[in-house]
Amino acid sequence: MWHEGSLKVYDSIFHYWMKVYDEPSQYGINGGKISKLMLKRNGKIVCNYDRGWDIKPNDPDAELALELLIHINNY
Numbered sequence: 001m002w003h004e005g006s007l008k009v010y011d012s013i014f015h016y017w018m019k020v021y022d023e024p025s026q027y028g029i030n031g032g033k034i035s036k037l038m039l040k041r042n043g044k045i046v047c048n049y050d051r052g053w054d055i056k057p058n059d060p061d062a063e064l065a066l067e068l069l070i071h072i073n074n075y
Contacts, residue, residue, distance in 0.1 A: 011061075029070055
């Protein structure tokens with residue numbers, strides 16, 4: 001269910017926590033399996049999803065980190 005790890009995107013290192021279910025859900029990102037996701041860079045939250053967007057990624061590195069995690073875990 002809960003996954004934690006780090007991901008390097010170019011010069012940025014992101015630490016992430018996400019809750020991933022076995023089946024897609026209406027509460028998941030894009031209707032997928034990830035229902036909760038937090039990305040931090042340098043101790044600052046740069047992306048947060050908790051059954052809806054609280055903080056959307058706002059720079060290219062954070063967007064790519066999110067897309068990588070979605071691609072690997074959401075479908």
